[in-house]
Amino acid sequence: LAEILGPILWAVPKKKTSHSKKRMRSANKGLKDKTNIVNCPGCGQKHLTHHLCFNCYKNFN
Secondary structure, three states, X not given: OHHHHHHHHHOOOOXXXXXXXXXXXXXXXXXXXOOOEEEOOOOOOEEEOOXXXXXXXXXXO
């Protein structure tokens, strides 16, 4: 049993990850700009491509 669990139990960090290291690692995970926004041909409102315009949907119902 010790032969099997030995490598698994050793797979832990030796030191605590500092706050600055965590912040540096997550620095490139910010919000991205949307490039798939178009104008609706029916009403002129902006909506996502391949999605129904909310304004036209609201007027339809």
